[in-house]
Amino acid sequence: MSLYLRLLGEASNGAGATVSSGELARWGGTTSAQVRKDLSHFGSFGKRGLGYSVAELRDALQGILGLDRRWRVALIGAGRIGTALMSYHAFRERGFEIRAVFDADPAKLGTVRQGLKVRGVEKLEEGLRRDQIDIAIIATPAGAAREVAGRVVKAGVRAILNFAPVSIEVPVDVALRSVDMTVELEGLAFALNQGVGKKQALSVTSGS
Amino acid sequence: MSLYLRLLGEASNGAGATVSSGELARWGGTTSAQVRKDLSHFGSFGKRGLGYSVAELRDALQGILGLDRRWRVALIGAGRIGTALMSYHAFRERGFEIRAVFDADPAKLGTVRQGLKVRGVEKLEEGLRRDQIDIAIIATPAGAAREVAGRVVKAGVRAILNFAPVSIEVPVDVALRSVDMTVELEGLAFALNQGVGKKQALSVTSGS
DNA sequence: ACATGTGAACTGCTTCACAGCG
C-alpha cells in the first residue's frame, strides 16, 4: 500500500519522529489492526510501546515499493492527457522518468514538448527496446489502445498504465493498471443515485 | 459494475443481439458465475438458454448507474489536468456535463477554454449552488485539495472526484473517488519489483 | 502502561454445482 508512504510524507511535516498504527489508521481511513497487518506482512518495523519511526518506515516502504531506483517510462499518445502527464511533476519526483513519447499524428512528429521529442508510433518497438523502457503509459484514443498494448507487450515491456477507456487484455506475466475517469464518474453517479446522504456512504480509493 | 456497460457498448458492434454470461466474462476478465451474480443482484435480465439481450441489458444498466439523466459537473483547477479533462469528450458522451470551471490563478480568471469561462475560486460556493452542481472534480495542486474539498462539501455537493495526490477526508454522506496516477505507477513498480514475469501476475482495474 | 505483532473468529465475496426455465 503505497498510500502509507504518502501519509508518511505528509506526516513528517510537523509530526513527531514516530507514528502509531492508530494515527496512520485515522489518516488513511482504516483501522489500527488493518495498518499493523499490512505492515507486518513485509516485516516488523515498529517498536512496541512506541510505534513506528517515520523515517525508518518510509525508507522500508520505499524499498518494498521499488522507489529506491528510477523507472524508465514511455508515453504513447501526446494528446491532451498525454501532454498533461508530461508536465506532471509528481512522476519525476517519485522516480518515474518519461524517456520517450510516441504519437500517431504526423503533425506532432518531431515537435518537442516538455523537453521530449515526439516520435512516430511506427518506431515504437525499436524505441521501447533502445531506451530500456520499464513501464508504458497508454494515453491514446480508445480505438488505438488495444493494438498499442499488444505491440508494447511484444516489445518486452512488462508493465502498462492504461488511460484509454477500453478494457485491455494482457498476458498474465504483464502488470496492468487502468485509470478510467469515466468509470470513476459513473461510480459517483451510481452512489448519488442510490442515495448517498441518506444513510450509506461510498468511499473508494485504489491502493497498491 | 459500469465495466459491463462499456463491454456491451463494444460488443454491440458486430456481435449478435444477445450475449451469454460466459462471453461477458471473457471480455471482462472474470468468470461466468461472477457475471451472473453481479447482474442478478439488480434483477433478472437474462433469458434462460439464450443469454442477455444486449440492448435490454444496456438500458437496464444505464438506469441502475444513473446514466439516463445528465449530471452537472464542476471542475476546480484549470491547470494541465483540468484543461485535459475539459476536452475529454468521453465525459459529455456519458452524460457528464462540465458546467463550471474554477481556478485560483488570477491570470486565468475570465479566460475561456473549451467554451467555459474560468471563474475565481472565491466564488466557488456561490457557483456550485447556483449551477446546482452534482459532482465536483478536484484538479488542483496537492496543497489546495483539502481546503477545496472542505468548501465543496460545505456547499452541499455530495460527490467528489479527486485527482490531487493527497488523501482527502469527507463526511460519510459524501461519495469520494480518488484517481492518483502516482499510486498507480507505484503499484506497477511494486509488481515489477516482486518479479512479474516470473510466475505471478497483477491485473487491477477499478470497478463501480 | 503502551503499542506492536499475530493467532482466532468473522464477514463478505468468489467459485462451484445444480435446479429450473426457455
Place this chain on the structure above:
DNA sequence: CGCTGTGAAGCAGTTCACATGT
C-alpha cells in the same frame, strides 16, 4: 439441450483480542 439464477461451499481479507516486548 443451453444458459440463467441461486443456494452451498470455499476462500481471502478484515476485525477482534491478547500475549509479548520495551
